Amino acid sequence: MADESALMRSARFRQEREGDWQRLEELVTKAEKGGVQSLTFAQSRDLASLYRQATTSLAIAREISLDKALLAYLEALAARAYLSVYAPQESLGGLLGRFFTTSAPQAMRRCWPFILAGFACMGLGFLVGYLLYLENSEWFYVFMPQGLAGDRGPDASTGYLRSVIYDDDPSTSGLGAFASFLFSHNTRIAIFVFGLGAFACAPAAMLTFYNGLAFGAFYAVHVDRGLGWDIGGWLSVHGVTELSAICIACGGGLRLGFAVLFPGQNTRREALRVAGRDALKLALVAALMLLAAALLEGFARQLVQDITARYVIGWGVGALWLAWFVLGGRRRT
Amino acid sequence: MSAATMTRRERRKAKRAAREANAARVMPPEGVPLQLAIASVGVRMGAQIVDILITFAAAIAILVLLGMAGLLGITSFQGLAALLFFAIRVPYYVLAELVWNGQTLGKKFMKIKVVSHDGGPLTAHALVLRNLMKEAEIFLPGTLLLTVQVVDPVSAWISTAWVAMAFAIPLSNAYRQRLGDMLAGTHVVHLPVPILLKDLARESPRAGPAKKPAFAFLAHQLDHYGAYELQTLETVLRAQDQRMDQGHYKRNQATVVSIVDKIRRKIGYADVVKPDEAVTFLRTFYNAQRAHLEQRQIFGDRRRDKFHDAQKDEA
Numbered sequence: 001m002a003d004e005s006a007l008m009r010s011a012r013f014r015q016e017r018e019g020d021w022q023r024l025e026e027l028v029t030k031a032e033k034g035g036v037q038s039l040t041f042a043q044s045r046d047l048a049s050l051y052r053q054a055t056t057s058l059a060i061a062r063e064i065s066l067d068k069a070l071l072a073y074l075e076a077l078a079a080r081a082y083l084s085v086y087a088p089q090e091s092l093g094g095l096l097g098r099f100f101t102t103s104a105p106q107a108m109r110r111c112w113p114f115i116l117a118g119f120a121c122m123g124l125g126f127l128v129g130y131l132l133y134l135e136n137s138e139w140f141y142v143f144m145p146q147g148l149a150g151d152r153g154p155d156a157s158t159g160y161l162r163s164v165i166y167d168d169d170p171s172t173s174g175l176g177a178f179a180s181f182l183f184s185h186n187t188r189i190a191i192f193v194f195g196l197g198a199f200a201c202a203p204a205a206m207l208t209f210y211n212g213l214a215f216g217a218f219y220a221v222h223v224d225r226g227l228g229w230d231i232g233g234w235l236s237v238h239g240v241t242e243l244s245a246i247c248i249a250c251g252g253g254l255r256l257g258f259a260v261l262f263p264g265q266n267t268r269r270e271a272l273r274v275a276g277r278d279a280l281k282l283a284l285v286a287a288l289m290l291l292a293a294a295l296l297e298g299f300a301r302q303l304v305q306d307i308t309a310r311y312v313i314g315w316g317v318g319a320l321w322l323a324w325f326v327l328g329g330r331r332r333t
Numbered sequence: 334m335s336a337a338t339m340t341r342r343e344r345r346k347a348k349r350a351a352r353e354a355n356a357a358r359v360m361p362p363e364g365v366p367l368q369l370a371i372a373s374v375g376v377r378m379g380a381q382i383v384d385i386l387i388t389f390a391a392a393i394a395i396l397v398l399l400g401m402a403g404l405l406g407i408t409s410f411q412g413l414a415a416l417l418f419f420a421i422r423v424p425y426y427v428l429a430e431l432v433w434n435g436q437t438l439g440k441k442f443m444k445i446k447v448v449s450h451d452g453g454p455l456t457a458h459a460l461v462l463r464n465l466m467k468e469a470e471i472f473l474p475g476t477l478l479l480t481v482q483v484v485d486p487v488s489a490w491i492s493t494a495w496v497a498m499a500f501a502i503p504l505s506n507a508y509r510q511r512l513g514d515m516l517a518g519t520h521v522v523h524l525p526v527p528i529l530l531k532d533l534a535r536e537s538p539r540a541g542p543a544k545k546p547a548f549a550f551l552a553h554q555l556d557h558y559g560a561y562e563l564q565t566l567e568t569v570l571r572a573q574d575q576r577m578d579q580g581h582y583k584r585n586q587a588t589v590v591s592i593v594d595k596i597r598r599k600i601g602y603a604d605v606v607k608p609d610e611a612v613t614f615l616r617t618f619y620n621a622q623r624a625h626l627e628q629r630q631i632f633g634d635r636r637r638d639k640f641h642d643a644q645k646d647e648a
Contacts, residue, residue, distance in 0.1 A: 008624040009631075011534040018529075025527055035434075055365040064631060066623055068564040069530040069571070076525035079359075079367045083446065083524075086361065086454040087434040095431075095457050188473065195469030198512075269515060276516040280462045 010065035017057055021074070024050040024081055031084040051081040099284070105328030107281035108248075111255055115282070118250030121205045122243060125212020126219070133220035140221060143214045158225040186242055187290050190249040194283050197253020198272065200260055204253035211246060233307040236314030237300050242293035244318065245286040252282030289321065356507035359522075360452040369522035372445040374503050377521055383439030388425050392418040415476075422472070426464040431457060440521075450508070450518040459517035466513025470499040533570055534620050547610070548617045554600040555625040559636035563626060566592075566619050573612055589615065 007015070027047045031039060039047065058074045065071060108115065132139040189211055196203035222231035259275035260268055296317065304310055339347070358366045396414055429437040435447035435455050447463070449455050474492035503509045508520040569592065577585060589611045596618060597606065606614045626636055 008534055008620070008627065010623070010627055011532050014532055015535070021529070025529075052363060055361070055363045055367075058367075059365045064627060066560050066563055066626055066630070067532065067534070068567050070532065073527050073529045075368050076527035078365070079369050079525045080527060082359075082361050082363075082367055083434070083448065086449075088431060088455050088457060088460075090457060092428070092431065191469055191473060195466070195473075273516055273518055276462055277458060280458065280465065283465060284461070 010061070010067060010070075013057075013060065013064065014067070014070055017053075020050055020053060021057070021077060024054055025077060028077070028080050028084050031087075032080075036084065036087060036089075047081070048085060051078070051085050054078045054081055099281075100328075102329035104281050104285055105325050107278040108285065108325040111251055111278050111282060114254040114258065115248055115251035117205075117254055118208060118247035119244075121208040121250060122212040122215075122247050125209040126216035127212075128209075129213035129216025129218075130220045130223075131216075132213075133217040134224070137221075137224070140217045143210075143217045158227070161222060161225060161227055162230070186246060186293075190246050190286055190290060193246060194249040194253045194256075194279070194286070197250070197279075198256040198260060201254050201257030204250050204257060208246065208250040215243070230307060233310035233314075237304065237310050238293045238297040238314070240314045240318035241289050241296060241321065244321065245289035245293060248282055248289065249286040252279040252286065255279045255282065292317070352507045357522075359448060362452065369448060369525065371507070371509050372443075372521040372523050374500070374509055376443050376445055376523075377503075377509070380437070380439035380443040380445060383442050384426070384437050387438055388422045389418065391421050391425075395421075423465075423468060426467065427461050430455075430460045430464065435460070435519075444524045445521050446524050447519050448522050450520055455519070459519050463511075463513035463517035463519055466511070466516060470512050471496065474499075530571065533567060533616070534623060548604075548606075548614055550600070550602070550618065550621045552625070554602060555622050557599050557639060558622060558626075559638040559641050560626060561638035563619070563622055566615065566622075570612075570615060570619060586611075 023046070027039065027043055027050065030043070031047060036044060036047075054074065055078050058078045061071055061074055129139075129143055132143075189207065193204045193207050193211075196207060219228070219231060219235075222228055255275050256272060256279050259271040263271035266274065296313070300313055304313060353371070357368050357370050359369050360366050392414065395417055399413075426437055430447060433441065436445075440446060447455060447460070449459065474495040477488065477492040478496065499511065503511050503514075508514070510520050514520055569589070572585070573589075586608070590608050593606050593611045593614055596602070596615075629636060
């Protein structure tokens with residue numbers, strides 16, 4: 001080995017720090033294998049301070065050293081250490097708790113105009129579909145997606161419509177299959193409504209409006225036969241939750257589209273990113289509500305045949321959602 | 334090469350290279366920029382396929398279990414399978430990236446990783462967002478495409494266009510971000526592998542006759558080359574330590590001798606270098622040249638390559 005003083009500056013630089021780098025490398029490997037929580041207190045302290053030393057070394061080496069291998073090593077080591085030091089530190093439980101107690105209801109309250117617009121789209125669609133059907137029942141076939149309503153079109157007999165609404169044996173009537181189909185259909189609608197919102201609002205609003213059209217026409221079929229109150233109960237059980245979920249998803253989509261249309265002082269991409277924070281929470285809330293709607297649909301609707309009870313359950317659950325959105329996450333003063 | 338003599342194609346290439354180098358730079362809060370190579374679309378697709386296989390296998394395992402327990406009807410099979418795949422897939426990506434710091438199993442397999450665009454830590458929000466967007470970007474239209482018999486041609490075309498767009502977006506930006514990445518402020522990088530090679534400057538060339546230094550260089554002889562040539566020489570010297578077979582060894586010897594000749598002519602080194610001393614000559618020259626260049630660099634004279642004098646004149 002050449003003696004110390006004969007070495008050039010960059011070689012001395014490396015010799016003095018090599019041990020620290022190797023120790024950092026060991027710690028990083030350990031942290032990557034078992035997570036940062038597998039380190040002891042002393043180790044995690046060393047990881048942080050050695051990482052900062054390594055970045056300093058890298059900055060110096062870039063200035064004084066022409067050793068390509070050394071530069072590549074330090075570059076890679078500092079990057080690996082950076083990735084372990086800046087890993088997410090939150091626990092899953094804490095994340096979930098924060099979402100339910102504060103961040104979700106707060107996001108809902110911040111976005112209320114968009115959610116209102118979502119409900120307006122659906123409501124207008126419903127109204128138009130309803131009125132158009134009463135004018136001419138052929139409109140039903142225009143609005144309704146093929147197969148979604150099963151046999152329950154304008155041609156079905158009143159007795160048949162009633163039997164579908166009040167049926168305690170779903171497996172024979174195929175209502176169970178219809179319910180699950182409706183659920184997957186509505187889930188898909190909700191996801192599209194949210195995702196399409198990023199394209200300047202229009203597709204999301206149109207899709208929600210269209211969904212309202214089909215819904216309005218479907219409702220009108222029953223009202224036409226004097227079954228309005230009954231179908232209301234049948235739909236209320238899960239529909240209050242499910243249609244609200246679609247409207248909220250639409251609100252999230254509109255939030256994204258609004259950011260694209262009116263980015264304000266930011267670039268469009270930046271505006272989309274900022275809007276994404278709330279929009280995402282709306283999407284998660286919508287997903288949660290769809291899940292709850294599926295449970296209500298699968299169990300409550302078949303089990304509860306009494307019409308008043310159906311209304312109570314459906315709107316009661318709706319009121320619970322509303323209470324969560326309005327009251328959740330408020331700071332006590 | 335000056336800008337005037339560059340063809341249009343070369344200029345475009347240089348521009349793209351500069352953009353890519355710029356994209357690969359991450360600025361951590363410490364303020365020392367780090368190089369993290371951007372993962373290409375192909376590598377990420379590989380990781381995605383591994384992940385799909387894993388989630389698919391999990392769904393099938395649960396289906397088989399349900400089937401053995403006799404809970405499975407023939408009619409509900411298809412719907413249940415699709416629902417199960419969906420119910421496993423959605424949380425899998427989010428939870429895996431949260432728990433393993435931006436890596437799913439597929440990403441671990443391909444040695445890539447999600448990092449935050451601004452150099453800060455990955456947030457839960459970013460990971461949830463980028464993975465939910467994946468659902469809307471790829472999986473939904475993708476499944477729609479795969480079940481193309483049941484849907485009408487219009488929606489088939491729409492979903493084809495949608496998937497094509499989802500693939501076109503990453504190709505059109507230097508960070509290779511998909512839509513979800515853009516929203517979440519993340520991109521995907523290759524994990525760098527730190528390998529510490531030994532310091533060439535620390536092994537003094539022993540092979541020469543002991544006591545007196547085998548070769549000596551004067552200051553003006555070291556003024557010809559820059560960092561690029563030095564680092565190329567470093568690569569050649571590091572290759573000398575590898576094991577070589579007979580043919581390889583002969584070719585290597587010829588290369589080394591011709592390099593020595595080139596250097597001697599360039600710097601005006603008068604003494605003859607015997608073929609068996611060629612490597613020793615190169616090592617000595619490397620040390621002297623590196624010491625010289627590093628010295629100049631400290632004084633603010635950074636020499637990128639052997640054209641450094643011409644550049645100075647131009648400036």
